[in-house]
Amino acid sequence: MDKALEGASVVFEIFGIPITETIVSTWIVMVVIIIGAYLITRSFKRLPSGVQNIAEALVEGINDFTVQTMGEKNRWFASYAGTLLIFIFLANISGLFGLWPPTADTGTTIGLGIMTFFIIQYQGIKNKGIGLYLKNILLEPIPILFAPMNIISELATPISLAFRLFGNILAGVVVMGLIYSVVPIVVPIPLHIYFDLFAGLLQSFIFVMLTMVFVSMAIETE
Amino acid sequence: MDIDIRTIVLQIINTLILFFVLKKILFKPVTKFLDERKNAIESKIDKTEEDLKAAADLKAEYEAKLTEARKESMTIMENATAQSEKKKSEIIAQAREEAERIRHKANEEIEVEKEQALIYLRDQLADLVTSAASIIIEKNLDSDSQEYLIDRFIEGMDGANEE
Numbered sequence: 434m435d436k437a438l439e440g441a442s443v444v445f446e447i448f449g450i451p452i453t454e455t456i457v458s459t460w461i462v463m464v465v466i467i468i469g470a471y472l473i474t475r476s477f478k479r480l481p482s483g484v485q486n487i488a489e490a491l492v493e494g495i496n497d498f499t500v501q502t503m504g505e506k507n508r509w510f511a512s513y514a515g516t517l518l519i520f521i522f523l524a525n526i527s528g529l530f531g532l533w534p535p536t537a538d539t540g541t542t543i544g545l546g547i548m549t550f551f552i553i554q555y556q557g558i559k560n561k562g563i564g565l566y567l568k569n570i571l572l573e574p575i576p577i578l579f580a581p582m583n584i585i586s587e588l589a590t591p592i593s594l595a596f597r598l599f600g601n602i603l604a605g606v607v608v609m610g611l612i613y614s615v616v617p618i619v620v621p622i623p624l625h626i627y628f629d630l631f632a633g634l635l636q637s638f639i640f641v642m643l644t645m646v647f648v649s650m651a652i653e654t655e
Numbered sequence: 656m657d658i659d660i661r662t663i664v665l666q667i668i669n670t671l672i673l674f675f676v677l678k679k680i681l682f683k684p685v686t687k688f689l690d691e692r693k694n695a696i697e698s699k700i701d702k703t704e705e706d707l708k709a710a711a712d713l714k715a716e717y718e719a720k721l722t723e724a725r726k727e728s729m730t731i732m733e734n735a736t737a738q739s740e741k742k743k744s745e746i747i748a749q750a751r752e753e754a755e756r757i758r759h760k761a762n763e764e765i766e767v768e769k770e771q772a773l774i775y776l777r778d779q780l781a782d783l784v785t786s787a788a789s790i791i792i793e794k795n796l797d798s799d800s801q802e803y804l805i806d807r808f809i810e811g812m813d814g815a816n817e818e
Contacts, residue, residue, distance in 0.1 A: 450661055450665070451659075451661065451662075452665075453659075453662060455662060455666070456662065456665055456666070456669070459666060459669050460669070463669060463672070463673050466673065466677065467673070467676050467677070467680070470676075470677060470680050470681040471680055473681075474680055474681055474684055474685060477684070477685070477688055479692065488681070488685060489685065489689060492681065492682060492685040492686060492689065493689055495682075496686060496689075511682065511686070512674070512677065512678040512682035512683065512686075513674055513678075515677070515681075515682055516670070516673055516674040516677045516678070516682075517670075519677070520670065520673055535666070538662065539658045539659075539663075540658070540659050540661075540662025540663050540665070540666050541662070541666045543658060543663050544662075544663045544664070544665075544666035544667040544670065545666070545670060547663065547667060548667060548670060548671075
């Protein structure tokens with residue numbers, strides 16, 4: 434309970450950089466994902482069997498999802514979207530394995546939000562050209578007058594993404610902490626399914642989906 | 656719960672590392688693998704369709720050839736029949752001719768025989784008449800009148816015979 438409100442504690446320091454529980458959990462999740470991906474893709478055969486089916490379905494699903502949301506020309510985005518989806522989902526449900534969910538820390542979610550922000554701005558400039566990009570922000574719909582609002586709206590995107598994910602996962606941790614302090618047995622089980630599995634999957638999808646929509650909006654030149 | 660810039664930077668680095676590693680070991684190879692398999696299946700389907708088409712073409716060709724061959728055999732048979740028919744009629748005509756020739760020859764021979772027989776008969780008759788006449792008349796005519804009588808008699812017979 435107190436732990437949930439305190440946030441992630443510092444585990445150790447390297448060169449004066451505090452390594453929090455968030456970072457350690459992230460490393461564990463990364464290692465699990467990378468080893469899993471390596472083991473599955475190491476022995477790919479022409480005729481799929483066992484876990485190969487899962488990996489194929491996952492990658493194909495992510496590719497199709499990306500093409501559906503962003504169009505065929507943005508298929509390149511699938512590997513980033515897929516990385517986000519797998520990482521955020523596993524980070525969200527890592528609480529089930531006794532880890533501190535990395536996504537229950539603003540450090541992680543703001544980091545992800547900042548990355549999305551930079552992808553959006555980069556793709557906007559790259560596809561529209563710097564002139565049209567600046568014109569869209571500074572001169573639309575009314576010159577200069579709306580510029581601050583446009584800038585705020587651009588900055589609000591990563592912030593809303595970051596805090597939506599953070600809030601949902603932290604709330605799950607807090608609520609589960611409260612439940613455990615009241616009824617520590619049986620009752621938490623279905624709530625774990627809801628707060629960790631369901632909300633975890635849903636929030637990872639929402640984050641990835643919104644990232645895709647914002648990026649494809651930035652790419653569209655009209 | 657304050658926002659820690661160092662954690663943000665570390666998490667961005669972590670995410671980038673995860674992204675590049677997953678891209679390299681998961682997304683790129685699996686997507687490539689799936690595309691390759693898709694292409695392989697597609698090309699196999701295409702090839703199968705091509706083969707089927709080729710087989711159908713071949714079948715049509717063979718059927719056409721078969722029909723042609725059947726037609727040809729029919730023609731050959733007809734020709735043979737016609738030829739044999741012709742040969743048959745030729746043979747029959749030849750046979751008929753031969754028969755005609757043989758009959759003609761036989762007729763000729765008969766004619767000759769008849770002629771000879773007539774000559775012989777005439778001689779015989781002459782003798783017979785002579786002896787008969789000598790018996791009837793009881794008197795020998797002189798040879799001149801005898802000949803005359805006989806000749807007349809025979810001419811009369813010839814005329815009757817030819818009529």
